[in-house]
Amino acid sequence: MIDVYSWATPNGHKVHILLEECGLPYTAHAIDIGAGDQFTPEFLKISPNNKIPAIVDPDGPDGQPISLFESGAILLYLAGKTGRFLGETTREKYEVLQWLMFQMGGLGPMLGQAHHFRLYAPEQIEYAVNRYSNEARRLYQVMDKQLGQHAYLAGEHYTIADIACFPWTRSHKNQGIDLADFPNVKRWFDAISARPAVQRGVSVLADKRKPLQDDKARELLFGKSQYQKR
Numbered sequence: 001m002i003d004v005y006s007w008a009t010p011n012g013h014k015v016h017i018l019l020e021e022c023g024l025p026y027t028a029h030a031i032d033i034g035a036g037d038q039f040t041p042e043f044l045k046i047s048p049n050n051k052i053p054a055i056v057d058p059d060g061p062d063g064q065p066i067s068l069f070e071s072g073a074i075l076l077y078l079a080g081k082t083g084r085f086l087g088e089t090t091r092e093k094y095e096v097l098q099w100l101m102f103q104m105g106g107l108g109p110m111l112g113q114a115h116h117f118r119l120y121a122p123e124q125i126e127y128a129v130n131r132y133s134n135e136a137r138r139l140y141q142v143m144d145k146q147l148g149q150h151a152y153l154a155g156e157h158y159t160i161a162d163i164a165c166f167p168w169t170r171s172h173k174n175q176g177i178d179l180a181d182f183p184n185v186k187r188w189f190d191a192i193s194a195r196p197a198v199q200r201g202v203s204v205l206a207d208k209r210k211p212l213q214d215d216k217a218r219e220l221l222f223g224k225s226q227y228q229k230r
Helices: 010-022 041-046 071-082 090-120 126-147 160-169 183-193 196-203 215-222
Strands: 002-006 026-030 054-057 066-069
Touching: 002 010, 010 071, 010 160, 010 196, 041 054, 041 066, 054 071, 066 071, 071 090, 071 160, 090 126, 090 160, 126 183, 160 183, 183 196
Parallel strands: 002 026
Antiparallel strands: 002 054, 054 066
């Protein structure tokens, strides 16, 4: 039984979805990032960067427990463990990896900044809002072009590249994006949304997450608490 320490965010949902797709047994443990759970000594032992998600698999590669943090690393581990959603040939695997890196290095960070400056920043900074909204649109254009040539991001098969990117696109309206402007992304988005395992994955811990309206929660997520030595 894999223990998943997570929250109902795009990065958390990546791992929830893959676990559901693979049918691996797991237990989800809520790490309420608005309450500061990510800073507890227990969580920092398995996620030293104080970010969700993290997992502990008692049946690691050598038969010993393994703990992992960083959602991209976890996706690679689970795909490798099950032999699924990572491509069949060496060429296919590298095609998957490049789109996984696109999400980890570009799509996630840039859309996260768009969310922050459009919704959560204490003051509206026009330059920041425009910069990250425009970058969000550019990244959707990159995906739309790729999806105009292939059924999925890494080719003709659904992989961890799609699983990594999809949760971030669920909040497209908050990013200033209208999917009608990106018909290939919309086709891909609708197809993935219809998968039963995806529907189960995005429901994990969703009932525990509340709208970010509390000043204490905002401070824990965006204030000095992030930068304290631990």
